[in-house]
Amino acid sequence: MTNESLTLQFRQQAQGALSLNIAYIGVVNGLFATLERLGSASSQQLAEQSAMDQAYVLRWCDAAFAFGYLEEHALGFRLSPSGSAMCPDSKETLMPIAIQSILSAHMAERAAALMRTGERPGESTLAERTTVLPWFGRMLEANFSSLFNHTILPQIPAYAQVNQQHGLVVDLGCGNGWYLRSLAQHFPHLRGFGLDGFAENIRQAQEKSQSSGLANRLQFHCGDIHQLQLPEPVQLIAMNRALHHVFEKDPETLIDWMLQQLTPGGYVVIWEPAWPNDRSRLHTPALRAMSFQNLSEHVQGNHFLHPEEIRSLFSRRGMQTSVSLFNQDTEAVIVAQRATMD
Numbered sequence: 001m002t003n004e005s006l007t008l009q010f011r012q013q014a015q016g017a018l019s020l021n022i023a024y025i026g027v028v029n030g031l032f033a034t035l036e037r038l039g040s041a042s043s044q045q046l047a048e049q050s051a052m053d054q055a056y057v058l059r060w061c062d063a064a065f066a067f068g069y070l071e072e073h074a075l076g077f078r079l080s081p082s083g084s085a086m087c088p089d090s091k092e093t094l095m096p097i098a099i100q101s102i103l104s105a106h107m108a109e110r111a112a113a114l115m116r117t118g119e120r121p122g123e124s125t126l127a128e129r130t131t132v133l134p135w136f137g138r139m140l141e142a143n144f145s146s147l148f149n150h151t152i153l154p155q156i157p158a159y160a161q162v163n164q165q166h167g168l169v170v171d172l173g174c175g176n177g178w179y180l181r182s183l184a185q186h187f188p189h190l191r192g193f194g195l196d197g198f199a200e201n202i203r204q205a206q207e208k209s210q211s212s213g214l215a216n217r218l219q220f221h222c223g224d225i226h227q228l229q230l231p232e233p234v235q236l237i238a239m240n241r242a243l244h245h246v247f248e249k250d251p252e253t254l255i256d257w258m259l260q261q262l263t264p265g266g267y268v269v270i271w272e273p274a275w276p277n278d279r280s281r282l283h284t285p286a287l288r289a290m291s292f293q294n295l296s297e298h299v300q301g302n303h304f305l306h307p308e309e310i311r312s313l314f315s316r317r318g319m320q321t322s323v324s325l326f327n328q329d330t331e332a333v334i335v336a337q338r339a340t341m342d
């Protein structure tokens with residue numbers, strides 16, 4: 001590649017990042033959502049209706065117009081198709097891409113400084129940006145709930161069995177609770193208990209289960225996975241993108257604890273990004289993003305796992321295990337079943 005074409009490539013990438021920066025501001029401050037509701041508005045009306053500062057909103061509108069999120073309209077501005085795509089409540093919202101881009105920039109800056117000392121401050125780094133934290137759960141829901149509902153859920157018979165037993169599913173590291181809500185919507189007899197370390201996630205999970213009419217079957221609590229005491233034996237323990245968060249601490253004790261909680265024949269269902277054995281696969285676009293995320297996981301005291309590494313943790317304890325790969329082999333679901341008789 002010539003220097004000229006490299007310059008062009010990097011400038012285009014920089015413009016892409018700027019565009020997502022502008023989108024992020026509009027998402028987290030409700031500017032896209034407000035403009036969608038109003039249809040069209042001046043920057044002043046948009047500021048008033050979204051309860052934001054007028055001078056900031058004026059500058060944002062100019063930039064959002066420059067990057068094609070807004071179109072000029074007789075009364076001021078209206079959303080373009082790419083602006084509509086950033087509305088967080090739209091069915092196929094692209095909001096997660098904007099949230100992820102700012103979270104990634106934050107984690108890159110943290111990794112750059114921490115590499116000098118080797119410190120790994122842990123989960124708290126995610127909460128350092130106050131505007132990001134409330135969007136973390138929603139970002140994961142928008143990214144993964146469709147894959148779960150349409151592809152993963154129909155392939156895991158364990159859920160229907162738990163439903164027949166009117167059983168309890170425990171979701172460790174439940175985020176905003178979207179997974180238990182999906183299960184409860186599909187299976188009318190299944191009950192759920194979700195635990196997460198971030199109070200904001202639990203607040204959103206409780207609010208959503210109330211508004212979806214599922215609060216009689218779903219409970220959510222804030223706390224640490226390592227301190228959890230469950231009120232009754234459990235038919236299924238799920239962890240979605242959460243096992244790698246606790247893996248470096250003491251996975252063996254955690255797995256033993258899970259086995260003690262399960263009823264005979266009960267299940268553990270783990271969903272994790274599938275870290276490849278072969279480094280050359282990291283070149284593919286989906287895994288390229290995962291390789292960056294693994295660096296940001298390192299800051300949090302975590303690292304991604306090979307599916308086989310997870311499976312063997314459970315099979316070593318005499319559990320029946322299976323591994324299924326989804327989404328071009330980037331997502332792994334490991335199901336482990338406790339024997340019906342020990």
Ligand SMILES: C[S@@+](CC[C@H](N)C(=O)[O-])C[C@H]1O[C@@H](n2cnc3c(N)ncnc32)[C@H](O)[C@@H]1O
Nearest residue numbers: 140173174175196197198224225240241242245
């Ligand atoms: C990547 S998120 C996944 C959230 C959710 N399972 C989902 O799929 O949307 C990992 C979650 O695990 C939670 N977590 C990590 N370590 C935890 C711990 N020790 N106790 C409770 N929650 C924890 C984090 O707060 C975070 O919400």
